[in-house]
Each structure stands twice: as C-alpha cells, then as structure tokens.
Amino acid sequence: MNRTMQTEIAAKLFTHMAAKSTDLAPEEMYQPTEAYIDPAQAAREREALFRKLPLIVCHASELPQPHDFVTADLVGVPVLIVRQPDGSIRAFTNVCRHRGSRLVTAERGNARLFVCPFHAWTYEGNGALRNIAYPDGFCGVDRQERGLIALPVEQRHGLVWVVPTPGAAIDVAAHLGAAFDAELAGWKIDNAAYERSQSFELPINWKLVMDGFMEDYHLTVLHKSTIGPYMLPNIHEYSAFRSHSRLVAARASMNKLAGQDPKSVDLLPSAIFIYSVFPGTILVWQADHFELWTILPHATDPRRATATARLLAPTADTVEAERALWDKNWKILMDTVQEEDWAAARDIQESIGGGGQSHFVFGRNEPALQHFHREVARATAA
Ligand code: FES
Ligand SMILES: [Fe+2]
Incomplete structure (x- = not known):
C-alpha cells in the first residue's frame, strides 16, 4: 500500500471519526432473498461467474518447487495445478482420460x-x-490426444488464477482493471508466504458467506465479546474498482493516531483492509498478515458453499519465526467466524423462504454489499 493512498485513507478515517460519519451509498438497496435459494439464479452464476472469470485457487508459495502440485474443486471442476521444471505453472482438469477417475486425491504434494x-x-x-x-487393450488409442485437459492459468500478484473452462481466455490484469491491479501490486502479495489453510462445507449460499465479510456494521454487535472491542463502530472508507471493492475499517487503536498528520501515519496496524476480488475471493490485511478467503458455490445446490481460509505470512521467513502469533490469530479467526458469523448466516439461510420476507435491505453504510450484489445481478442478467 503506497504512501499517497495511506495518507488519503487515514485523512478520510480521521474525518469520519471526528464527525461520527462513514462512507455511504447514495441510498438503501433492496435485495431479493430469492437470489440466495433460486436454482436458476445459481445456474446463471455458475455459468457467468464461475466458468468465465479468473478464480483465485491458491498462493504461488504453495507450490514453490518443480513437480509441486495443488488440487482444488472449482464448482464441480476438479483442478490440478503443477509447477513445471522451468518455473511456470500449468493447470489441468484433475480427471483421468481413461474413464474419468479423479486422478490426484491429495490436496498438495510433489x-x-x-x-x-x-x-x-x-x-x-x-x-x-x-x-x-x-x-494391448488400447493399441488404437492416440496417446498424444489423451493427455490431461489443460485449463487457462495465470500467476499474478503471487496468486494462482484459473478459468475452469478448457480453451477459455485468461487475462487477470484485464479482469482487475488498471487501478485495482495497481492497488494489489502495492501490497506485494508475491512476497507473502502460505502458512496454513482450512476448508469448510457450509449450508449457506455463497453470496451470504461473502456478505459477512463486506460490511463492518456488525463488528461491534455480533462480535461484541470477541473482536468487537478492537474495532471502531461503523467507521470505514469504501472504494469500488469495477466489480471489485475495498473496505477499510478502523480499529480502536486509530483513536491513538487521531490528531496526527495523515501524511506520516502508519495506517497498516490500525485498520483492516478488506478487498472483494470478484466473484468469490476476500483478501484481508489484518494488521500484520493476510487472510485469503475463497468462497465457492456448490456445483448444484444453491444453499451450500465451500469456504477456504488461508493465512499468508507477510514474508517467507516470518512463517516459522512468528508461528506462535499465527496460532493465536488463527484460533481467534476460526472461533469468531464459525461460532458467530456462520452461525448467524446459517440462521439467515434457513429463514429465507420461510421468513415471509421477500427482500433484505442493504443500508447506505453497507456500500460494498450493494456493489457486490449489483455486480452479480449485472453479470447474470445478460
Ligand atoms: S480411470 Fe482407468 S486409469 Fe484412470
Ligand atoms: Fe464477522
């Protein structure tokens, strides 16, 4: 994050703290609850978003050596990513060309x-x-034609992106747009290093999982006994970048910075930077490390999703050196997300359709939510 941007965001947060204001959308938005349960909408999302757009699969540091591999399931497409001897990466459908068995069952390895x-x-x-x-059973088979089916793959900002459609084009820079591409470059995520990850099967629509990350309105309420006391209520900076967005939420420690010159303030320990990378990734800067969340719909059921959390240490040498800190952070994160965010989201998912409510309302103080759902609606309307 460059100095100019830190200064601008710090100045804005100081203004909001003094005025008890925050970045607002022009008006409220009414979101049909049907979008969280409708199989036809889920099919449109799979087609328009999860088959066509570059999806973040992992961090490049998860496969540093030749022959290292990572597997994933991208909304029904099993994917195998392999580091090549020349340092490049290739991606394939993780499907045997004989009769379609899952080829590699391990999550990662060499x-x-x-x-x-x-x-x-x-x-x-x-x-x-x-x-x-x-x-002898296959003497007529052309082996050249029966190699693994390649998928478009690109490494950018230290992240591995795949479009899970054979023969599709991939252009991550174009997908991000120049401003967001430059913003991500500023974080030097390619210097970060994979520390650990965990995946969760959730009985929740993928957008509802995303929603929980994209507003700070709930932090001091739902999380009042956990992380809430470390946050300022409802004080944020918000910016949209094409389909993507940035929400910067102020920590309580911002109070100690108030009155200082924004030009010299070190904002990074005192704010949470939450990036929504469209469609299904949340990248969070948490004071001293990154959290990377990949959230994917189920291949058929709109009421289910998979969420994978990764902890990325800021540099390779901090992975081991700061292990005790990562252990502590991870425990707080897992407890908070599972026992508070997803417990609430499960209840919401269950009540949709049975709660008699046709629309949710996204407040003016929830601009990232509004933007995300508008973008999903726009992409799936075509
Ligand atoms: S399915 Fe027969 S060898 Fe793979
Ligand atoms: Fe939360």
Missing part, C-alpha cells in the same frame, strides 16, 4: 508422475500421457 488410482494410467507433470497399463 510428484514427477501422476498414477490414476483406478487402472494406473500414468501422466507427466506437463499433462502428457506417459503410460497405459496393459497397452
């Missing part, structure tokens, strides 16, 4: 060859089909 667990067809890390067990 392998020169991938052997299918069903009948032992064997593939190289570049996707080539190396060996067919009992070749």
